Amino acid sequence: MRTRLAVFSLAALLLLLSASLSFAAGTIKIGGLFSVTGPPAFLGEPERNTAKMVVDGINKAGGIKGQKLELIVYDTAGDATKAVQMATKLIKDDHVVAIIGPSTTGETMAVIPVVEKEKVPLISCAAGSKITDPTKRYVFKTAQNDGLAVARIYEYLQKQRQQKVALLTVSDGFGSSGREQLKSLAGKYGIQLVVDETYGPKDTDMTSQLTKIRASQAQALIVWGTNPGPAVIAKNAKQLGLKLPLYMSHGVSSKKFIALAGDAAEGIKLPSGKVIVSDVLPKKDPQKAALMAFVRDYQNHYKQEGDHFGGHAWDAVMLLKGAVERGATTSEAIRDALEKTRNFHGIGGTFTYAAGDHAGLTKDAFVMVEIKNKDWMLAK
Amino acid sequence: MEFSAQLLQHLLSGVSTGAIYALIGIGFSIIYNATGIINFAQGEFVMLGGMLTLFLMEALQLPLWAAIPLAVLLATLTGLLFERLAIRPLRKASPISLVIITIGGSILIRGLAMLIWGKDTHSLPPFTGEEPIMLAGATLLPQHLWILGITALLIILNKWFFNHTISGKAMRACSYNPRAAGLVGIDVRRMVLLSFMISAAMGSLAGIIVAPLTMTAYDVGVMLGLKGFCAAIIGGMSSGLSTVIGGLLLGVLESLGAGLISSGYKDAIAFVILLLILFLRPQGLFGKPESERV
Helix, strand or coil: CHHHHHHHHHHHHHHHHHHHHHCCCCEEEEEEEECCCCCCHHHHHHHHHHHHHHHHHHHHCCCECCEEEEEEEEECCCCHHHHHHHHHHHHHCCCCCEEECCCCHHHHHHHHHHHHHHCCCEEECCCCHHHCCCCCCCEEECCCCHHHHHHHHHHHHHHCCCCEEEEEEECCHHHHHHHHHHHHHHHHHCCEEEEEEEECCCCCCCHHHHHHHHCCCCCEEEEECCCCHHHHHHHHHHHHCCCCCEEECHHHCCHHHHHHHHHHHCCCEEEECCHHHHHHCCCCCCCHHHHHHHHHHHHHHHCCCCCHHHHHHHHHHHHHHHHHHCCCCCHHHHHHHHHCCCCEECCCCEECCECCECCCCCHHHCEEEEEECCEEEECC | CCHHHHHHHHHHHHHHHHHHHHHHHHHHHHHHHHHCCCCCCHHHHHHHHHHHHHHHHHHCCCCHHHHHHHHHHHHHHHHHHHHHHHHHHHCCCCHHHHHHHHHHHHHHHHHHHHHHHCCCCECCCCCCCCCCEEECCEEECHHHHHHHHHHHHHHHHHHHHHHHCHHHHHHHHHHHCHHHHHHCCCCHHHHHHHHHHHHHHHHHHHHHHHHHHHCECCCCHHHHHHHHHHHHHHCCCCCCHHHHHHHHHHHHHHHHHHHHHCHHHHHHHHHHHHHHHHHHCCCCCCCCCCCCCC
16 A cells, blocks of 8 residues: 555656656757767767757847757767657657757658657758658758759859750769759750769779760769769869869868869869858848858857858757747747748758748759869859 | 770779779788688778878878888788787687688778778878879879889789798798698798788788879778779789789779770679679689699
8 A cells, every 4th residue: 555655656746747847937948869970970060069059049148038948969870760769759758849950861751750740840951852842741951952953053054055964973872862853954954964974982083984074075064972082083084184164063062172182173163052152252142141150150169160061950940949939839839930931041041931842942042162272262 | 085095094094993903902812822811901901001191191290201101011010910919819710700800800990990080081192293194195193103103013022022032932831831831940820920911011002002093081991902802803812913913904894894884883893703703713814723722
């Protein structure tokens, strides 16, 4: 009898405790799922750093209408199974009202069924277009779709009257997704693809492909990959004396690429988010203020240059902040408010979500940049 | 561009990549001949060469010419430690266990490199200049000449060592019959150690001379190691000229395949050749069928 009483009172106590915890005065709990370790750590680390920095900044400035934000971050190590476990933990144990992340498309796709079932809004920092296509009720994203970058390049090629184009894409997820977009959008911009070659992510010499491309009719070459492949290609192209204008993807829009390719990087053009050119953007650019603030803050906090990936997390926290400012505090209300976001000038671009568009960006999110004197310039 | 110039370009690219495969392949063969095992950590010595050079240049601000010998020395030391700590304590183990140990060793070395130097790719400066050299419509870089020259030099040195020095001859004796070699007073264990050191030195040098072109990272050893293994198999695991020809053949076929057929099949070509050789001519392309030593 006594034990039963003890158990009962303990249960009651726990119930009370948990109830009081979730009603803790004026804090809004949000969750973060970032792959801080593991292969995609180059995404997850700046994302986590940025999310923490922005949340601290908001709280220091008095919170949102007097309510503090509490950020609970878990490391997913780039593992989809772990991401699902952590998402469930965030929702069931930590009672968060919204989740930011995960960092990669694979993890995001795995987490989607969980948040849809539990009706908790998720703002993914991954780029895959299938995350929001088709639209899921509770899933939003801040990273730009590949298709937008392709559209930017093609538009530029059209202006330069370069219609015959050679493709050289890497044979991994990033490359094949880019290759699909490059092929499907070509017709719309009157682009003719005359060569379609690939290379392996670990390949160390691409002169064979480039020799073939040099012998073709191509007027321009588009290379789609992430480091180090494109740097090898740039060096090989220089060795072969390839005269074609060289275009690359947003996958190499970091200083690392310039360091790897050295002199061979000069003159290469690529579509890029605006972070890397924030200082040379014209003043009238609507994103200028946000970009400068992000770059300055990140530099002050972490003594490093802020990058696109951190920008995705910056956008996610700020979008949530906007929703809460407009009076939403529950998951359902935040979802509705997010969907009503109009013309939010963030780091990745200007977001306008709608019932049928949870990606929210247009090709204006990208600018064409050119590498000149080992630095980024806006391409003319 | 004319077809002949195109062909020449493919050949030149193939030969310079093939030279690297050959160097790595010889490393495989030396250890195989001394111990009868395939050392799958060979690729990691290649990685260590490039990464150590880079590390010495950045951390100690050494010039390139000083960093290279020091990096080779450190990699050789790693080879020595690897043999002492992982292979020698288990000399009684079967070759298959030892092969598995080398795989474990390669994962360990790669993991440590990742923890120490991070996951980024790095670039080494070219030894001399970056201006392409024209050759009948095709181009190559000064670094390609370095690769070809150093490879040729190493192969000649290697040949001389095995044929004209006491240690080299002793190592050959061990490879023919370790027990008989032991009976005539050759320290077999010392020869095994020496084989690991030579392989590590050659592998790391290959990693250094190729790094300005292909760049280097903690995980470059995997693919280069496999390609080198492929070259050694084509050459019938000899530490002489046939492995060199195997490497060059592999490089040229890869380059021609990527250029004339499709680049998607580049790695497939290497591994199809590997499988064909293993099935049809396990003694290597140039070897005579050999009766099993008893």
